[in-house]
Amino acid sequence: MKLKKALVFSSNASNIASLCWGANSLAQESVAIVLGTESQANEAAAWAGKVLWLGEKAQGSMAESYTGAVAELVKKEQPELLLMGCGTRDRCIAAKLAVRLGAGVITDAATLEVDEAGSVLVKRNVFGGAAQATVKALGAMGIVLTSGGFDETAPAAAGSVEKLDVQIEDMGIQLLDTSAKQEETVDIAVAKRIVAVGRGLGSQENLAAAEDLAAKLGAEMGCTRPIAEEQHWMSRSRYIGVSGATVKPDLYMALGISGQVQHMVGAKSSKIIVAINKDAKAPIFQDCDIGLVADMNKVLPKLTQLL
Template sequence: MSLMKNVWVFSDKQDILAEICAGAHQLGERVTALLIGNQSTADEVIKAGADHVYLMGELDGSRMVEDFLPTIEKLVEDHKPELIIFGNTKRGKLMAGRLAAKRGTSVLADVIEFAEDGTCKRRVYGGAAISTIKSNAEVAIATVGSGVFGPQSLDESRQGTTEKVEFIPADSKIKCLERRAKGSVTVNLTAAKRVVAVGRGFAEKEDLKMAEELAELIGAEIACTRPIAEGLDWLPRERYVGVSGVMFKPDLYIALGISGQIQHMVGCNQSKTIIAINKDKAAPIFKQVDYGIVGDLYKVLPTLIEKLKAGK
């Protein structure tokens, strides 16, 4: 694949920015990060893969992420990178769309693969099909979700440059009046080697303790389907796997009480090994797994846990 000369990256989430920085080196000879943060943050982004960092300022006072758009617009107009990749967060998608509108182009949204001929692939129809798209714009703008480039590691020896740029105030009628710290999220599913995922096969929230015990025994992270996170609110959204959630490639994925709807499976179908436990032998998930157990998880799971404990 012939590399582009300049690829820029932006995300309002530092962990996603670091991941995209590392992955962007598969596409460009020089990776530049647009950073909302300070020098310490810039150093971490360089270790992740950035060759150059534009320090645009920090989120202080009444500033919001969107207020940095005029600064980004000026940088893009002055330097015209071949591609800008935005992290697929709520604000990342907003920024990408507004920048594209300003430049009279469109966004390559939810890209899952960048091909050698300059085209991109994205899932459509809830993950049931793959669409191939290409930008003819002078500056291509894309959004990429977490996990597309796979887990990345920091290179403590990497060297890069930083450059402070003037913040251009946004002409916005919306101001930030207050900031409240969100509860800390300690999970990073994209880096997990083993994952135990739970679905609606669990009748009560308290029953998830069985899945948590299994995960602890095998050194796995807990994940879930969308109804568990957004419908029942049993687990935080950061643990939701699917087309609009986390997409990753763990070595082992154990699905407990998950039917296997396409919207969920697109997030985990690249796993090296998939094991499913479901009492419905006609569940779609059994067509996509390496090993399947047809049985009531309330009977199978305690037995499995007991056997694992006995084997330790």
């Protein structure tokens, strides 16, 4: 069963393609609302049946200032689902939309499906990823926020782009300045191969061997939360799990990672998981396709040499 229509919106226009994949799999018709450049609007038209382009964000404005414009489009288009990104600005906008439209909001959706009755069933991770809850929004339309993870399909069709003149609202906040973060940022969610390290690494010096392996495999480096948040050996954008990134590469190499549920929630959609851990009883061995009980620091140089 499919919905008749799903609308897609994210304050970050680079999320639109991924959200459209989701909308196309759930609904017969997808419409994307794009707040961004003309090329981002044209790009979205490859994925959505129709693109409603709000133009670029006005200087000094916050994305929330477009809440009224988005609410009007929702009223006009009358979708059964509004699919949004999971970023901070999207959360603010979703809350404001919920009040204006009298709609329910579901955040952090892990998966979505439409049941026989035409309701959108959403699975969300709860208890730090140890369990999942299934919820649905009541009413004519639900607002669901997700970081994506939909099966990537080919572009849906060449949709049309309609440029709209919209009034932006004063939201009581003015954007004064933006500056690049000093910390390295990586979009690990799109990596096709990942070499991830955990506390079994032992010391920062041992990172070099894992990086050599990643270079050989053409892989991105990832890590567990303690490596980024406690040891600060890698940037926060590289940690994977319930409070970090969700990844789904073809190959996930978990080196010196115990495999706690909070980490695996973000990694378990990988196609092949290879684990190296010196403890044969480590939970990661329940989740991997290929497991090697060994000291990673002894094995890695040999493995890289073999490759």
